[in-house]
Amino acid sequence: MRRTRAAVATGTLLAACAALLTATPSAQAAETPGFHIKDGRLLDANDKDFVMRGVNHAHTWYPDKTTQALKDIKAKGANTVRVVLATGDQWTKNDTADVTRVVAECKENRLICVLEAHDTTGYGEAGAAAPLSKAVDYWLGVKSALVGQEKYVVVNIGNEPYGNSGYSAWTADTKAAIGRLRAGGLDHTLMVDAPNWGQDWSFTMRDNAASVFAADPDRNTLFDIHMYGVYDTPAEVSDYLNRFTSAHLPIVVGEFGNMHSDGNPDEDAIMSTAQSLGVGYLGWSWSGNGGGVEYLDLVQGFDASRLSDWGKRLFDGADGIKATAKEASVFTSGTGGGGGTDPGEGTGTGACAVTYRLSDWGSSFNADVTVRNTSDRALDGWKLDFAFSGQQKVTSIWNAKATQSGTAVHVTPESWTSAVPAGGSVSFGFSGSSTGTNAVPTAFTLDGRACTTG
Structure with missing residues (x-):
């Protein structure tokens, strides 16, 4: 999640290249059934369209809460959970055994598991943040927990990998990270976060997304925008998401809230626009926020019966999770599930x-x-x-x-x-x-x- 705001800058149009975007993935990727991108859409292992509807859970700081949290998140109607992990660079490392356990519990609860490395948050501005290269080291180190789980796991390489300094390196660093992970044998859908604390006010991710996608030999990269105070009008929300969908580039709102210290995000516009475009969204976060942003807790004290106003909006409101989530077909042997019914x-x-x-x-x-x-x-x-x-x-x-x-x-x-x-x-x-x-x-x-x- 983002903690500082910068002014929205004017960007150039997405440099989409149709020939590159439709190029044939590598033979290795074709042999591995799992999530994949086709014509700008995220498809599951059954070749069915999958739209993420879920929440973030801060597992690395609250590992003892995860088992019950995942059960409760599923009961609220979600089809996806984005799980915070630590590489050991800023916070205590979640090792291979722990990642294996998290994946198993996601599957038990019929939740698609987006695993993210959080230690990269705000690199270049946050002094203790790790570069994307360290996140790649982490994923390759826990590879045995990931291989074979391509139907159920999306690997989010690094959370908000640049702050508001040095973010021009995002494109090259992201391409390098994707290349190393592919060379290392990870064939999962890879999710890449925007710089500028995830909000891409500089449009660095937006304007370089096509070349990053084309640099993935598997053509299996999903882009992740975090929408907080920068996205406080319907026009800003619509313009950003439409730039991707019109270019047939896959996008998800991996974090957003109903308010924030850097401005008041328009959560109604975020949810309605995502719904109209068939774009996924994941609210931040289930519970356990501190440092003055406790209002971002969807439930109070990890108690599913104590929904906050934000939780009521996300789960029960218009364009919310209960009304729009559809369970991944991989959990029903090719059959679909309704949104919380x-x-x-x-x-x-x-x-x-x-x-x-x-x-x-x-x-x-x-x-x-x-x-x-x-x-x-x-x-x-x-x-x-x-x-x-x-x-x-x-x-x-x-x-x-x-x-x-x-x-x-x-x-x-x-x-x-x-x-x-x-x-x-x-x-x-x-x-x-x-x-x-x-x-x-x-x-x-x-x-x-x-x-x-x-």
Whole structure:
């Protein structure tokens, strides 16, 4: 997390090169099934789109809290946890045995595990911070805990690897780190943090992302922006994330909060923009913050029953984790999971089962829809049709596309929600306006076949 603010600087456009971005990964990477990047999207080992929805957990400072924390984080609906580890340069090293245990507990809780080396935080400005080269030494040293876990683990090379000094070295150092890790036998998706305490106000990562991606022989690098006080308007949030997605470069918001000492980040814009673009986000952090930023605790005292206002916003609010998270298909043998729903909810004997959750505020409403494929065939593209009973109108939609004619609504998927395996599910949501009674639709058809409801 970032502790100082610098003014936002004007940057140049991303230097995206289509030929480089679509180059064939190395044969070694192709032989290792795991997370991978395709056309700017993060795909899991089943070649299914995966959007991170989760939180950060400060394992290195609270190792005795991790077992329960991971259980609680999963119970809140998350599909990913970013775990703080230490290389031994600033904080006590998390050794191979400890990393092995963390990975196993993530898998037990059906959470994708993003492992990050925290000792690089603020290098060049923070006196005790380690360079990226030390983080590479660490990952190669704990390699035995990582190899074979490519389906479940993303390696975040170094947290916020530069402060606000010396950050022009970020591009060369990041390329060198990726090269050493690949040469050392790590075929995982590698996540790289921005400089400037993670916030990239200098646009160093943004403007050099294409060349860094192309320098990875596996073409399997995910970029990580941290959004605190620099991102305090919707325009700043939208511009930054759209620069990546429009260039087909993979991006995730690896940290963000609802307030900070360097300014007030616009968490609503961060979450809504990420949702509309299909970009992952990970809130900072589960619990244990100190030094004046205790307000960033999602739960108080590691007690899952004591959600802070920030926790309520992240887990339960609009575009939040419960409404948007989808479990990685690797945990269900190729089947998908809904965002925090009961696994048995909405199932039936038809071709599909639909759950429609309505939040009605009179003249406006939100609906969260989960469609479960109960047939014996996988879907690659789908059409859901239903009709409103009154004067409801769809005004915006996420994770899908919609057209409306009178009361009839026709929904089709986005590219990342198109595939639904047999027994799997897909979720989308929409906002609308209404006049008079706003009842839940009573009949749904998927590709022309009637669905059960529940």
